[in-house]
Amino acid sequence: MTPASQKAVEPTIEIENLKTYFFTRSGVVKSVDGVSYSVAPGEILGIVGESGSGKTVTGMSIMGLVEKPGRIVEGSIRFKGEEIANASERRLRQLRGGAISMVFQDATTALNPVLRVDTQMVETLRAHKKISRREALKTAEEMLARVGIPTPEKRLKSYPHEFSGGMRQRVSIAMALLNDPDLIIADEPTTALDVTVQAQVLLETQKLCREKGTSLIWVTHDLTVVAGLADKVCVMYAGRIVESGSVDDILDNPQHPYTIGLIGSIPSSNTRGRKLQQIEGTTPSLLNIKPGCAFRERCWRATSACQEEPPESSFGPGRTVRCFHPCLDGEQYESAGLNA
Template identity: 55%
Template sequence: MAPILQVRDLTTVFQTDAGPLTAVDRVSFDVGRGEILGLVGESGSGKTVTGFSLLGLVDPPGRVAGGRVLFDGRDLVGLPEPEWRRLRGRRIAMVFQDPMMTLNPVLRIDTQMVEALKAHGVADGRDAWGRSRDALGRVGIAAPEERMRAYPHQLSGGMRQRVAIAIALLHDPDLVIADEPTTALDVTIQGQILYEVQGLCRRSGTALLWITHDLAVVAGLADRIAVMYAGRIVEQGGVDDVLDRPGHHYTRGLLASVPRPGRRWARLPQIPGRIPSLGTVPSGCGFRTRCGRADAACEAEPPVVAPAPGREVRCHHPVPDEPR
């Protein structure tokens, strides 16, 4: 069966006074049905804009300037707004980063859930209310009947994120885009929510694109991983493959800078410099100004090497495949 989502050379550009800035640069990846793909990158790497591009939610001055987003075999780029609206929430849903900001503060939980069902005309009145309440129960909210009548500010952050997840899963979508949904939460809550989302997606066969900067989260959650740097995907593959044998120097640097229990008093290795802001990304390989292995060849567009099937590294000098 073809993957539910095939992204090919997706390019999203922000038109500014200083000229066009490319936030997402020829990004390609697949998400299989029921698969969990972790999209990893630092702040400013373009991972959030990638997520919004897949839902047609990039606001001006930004726009999707090129590429294709094949969802269930159909190209979504350039889809008219009413068509987008029929897809959003029903077949592709999204969970946002900050649960404190995603629910409307002046509307009750039930209002915000029932309207999501009614928007796609699948349920009305009492029926929609009951379905919403059951959805709250499924994401682990105690006393859902009571919570339905609450306002967002009466719930904790973790609870609000559960509500947002319940809303995203209301229509049993084919794909959920989750943009750092646990970053703003306590570690304990984070673990619970990860576990539950994983279970819910597995059970309903929902594919999940999990956007995060947290490698530990991806390691425990995802089937495959795509690493993003300065708007491009620099490496992707199976989660264990990439984490155990990183092929790109950026991925290796990221993994090395994760603190680990065995190395307590050692100085934590860092990647020198900082992620370039849009418009200052170097030509050729975007990472070359921070990369220890870079040489003159890196000023040219890096090739994609595929050390193994389903594995891609975009680098002139990939890390030799040796067990760490």
């Protein structure tokens, strides 16, 4: 993807300085604290981060599904140019499952256990389009076939528990595709699957997005998934995007110490027989987080400057790093104590 083609078309979704806070009894949890990104039609964005980094809440904010005591306190979410942050419930309902759909992490719990698959698919269609039950069933059947479910006309009559894990996740992906959405938010949809099934699901999702020009936001904690799937990547840490860029830039030339740590902790043939790198410490509690860089207590490059909020610096189009001491080309692996 060249920068020129990114500029030419209006992005499907554009988020600017989004802040979603949870006002709990023990304090304010800043789950998403000033996140900005945009996804063009047909583009796949990977959002990577550890549990609790705010990646799921970002997706829920777009859907308008942030539950009390949480709410979007600041920022804008523009969907095809329309501002939908804090839009009316009526408008949000129209968008959900229609133009914007979501695939959840665990299809076992995301599908209603007591309703048949056809019921759950038909209702999704009929919530957005005035079509007959028969037409809806036909669409549902086609969609199941497209995500690779054998004998879809029979499987429609099944209940979720009668599918295997991989098939169940395909059903929920099929459900997300039903209304030809412009944007799909996939929240770790392959985490619960076997590696082989995961690869199949990834490949098919990618194919479907490319064919239809659907934008995809793929939320995951697994960098290897992003490597094979995404066009660009945002790395989130403690509610902020610490680094973003094209997938090649992020993987080959990471600049934020956290990203370097993440990449270093992936086992590969180079690291065979050696101790895997780990990032010392744990993700900070998002409750009343201290000002300054949230990663500084785990960072080997941290100095007193990191007590301040690091600004976001841009290193070319779509390439940003939020760090006072970014690792420049070639130096990162030595500093991290890793061998390239």
